[in-house]
Amino acid sequence: MPRKQFSRIPRHIGIIPDGNRRWAKAHDLDKKAGYDYGISPGFQLYETMLKYGVEEATFYGFTQDNTKRPKAQTEAFVKACVDAVEILAHRDANLLVIGNTNSSVFPKELLKYANKRVHFGRGLINLNFLVNYDWHWDLKQALNNTSMYDHIASADISRIDLIIRWGGRRRLSGFLPIQSVYSDFYVIDEYWPDFKEEHFVEALKWYQTTDITLGG
């Protein structure tokens, strides 16, 4: 089993699959065409994570800020998210879509999966998918509640051990601020549509070298 190669597998991995538009540009395509090339890498990574025994993964779909982009691009990444979920429905994952559904950009096709966990097939991995996510919105759910920070909208998404970002940018871009406070952060310079299993393995290798102190 590949997982025997490593003494530590991060239980929960955050995935920031960035670089779709830069990839399209580098391939002389319309920027909006890049998103469609991002779906197949997502399923390659899904298979890879099953193989290595990752228990939970959170994919950054799109944010409310992202929808300020040109309409054709917004339509393209929304469609890619819908297509990805429709393919996933035939696989073996427990899906949790987190995002603000009170907005016209939230795709109607995904309403039935929103803000509650849905079980597909043998449920081999917990997959969280941020769709029209906004960190303000996430935290505001807690603020409207009189009690505690575990009432944030994403309270069912657990602490993240490792965040892998494709596309070379070294930032969170609003990705789950609460769950990311102690995450190790690994950046792959290649664009997301050029995903290779080696990227993931390289991140795992690096993860072996990190310690876990949680500030202690």
Place this chain on the structure above:
Amino acid sequence: MPRKQFSRIPRHIGIIPDGNRRWAKAHDLDKKAGYDYGISPGFQLYETMLKYGVEEATFYGFTQDNTKRPKAQTEAFVKACVDAVEILAHRDANLLVIGNTNSSVFPKELLKYANKRVHFGRGLINLNFLVNYDWHWDLKQALNNTSMYDHIASADISRIDLIIRWGGRRRLSGFLPIQSVYSDFYVIDEYWPDFKEEHFVEALKWYQTTDITLGG
């Protein structure tokens, strides 16, 4: 002027000066001795930031989680924070100490500076210093308030453009989750007591290559 060397200077920089204990170990010293060697680099960096025209900087002092460390270490880093502020009081900065003062580990000497901005000398830079900071505590201040996320305890600390972390770890470790959502993150492998001005310049050089999209 050194600042002319760069077309973009981050307005607000986050500083995670990590590696004091590993530095002490590498120098055959007691772990707790490392913190004292972290003060002088802090003032070198302060001078460097003034030279480059940085308007605001936030230093990670210590967190509530850090105080779970052995008593001798806790006493040593608390003392280093107090000493640093006492030196700073003779310089030219507007100091804002943010942290939970309802705790015996919050140093009494810093109570007079806590949770409000204090002006020293000519006030050439806004310096924020996290002392007994805890991100749960920070957000809970907003939750106890009926309105909005701008009531977090650290609401007076603005969005961070660039975070520089010394000591090689690639994570936020609970550093201001709200202000860090769009920050670019640069890691220096050397330990904090080995601070050199070149580290900062290297981070600025890298910062020139990043874009600022805020998700758009």
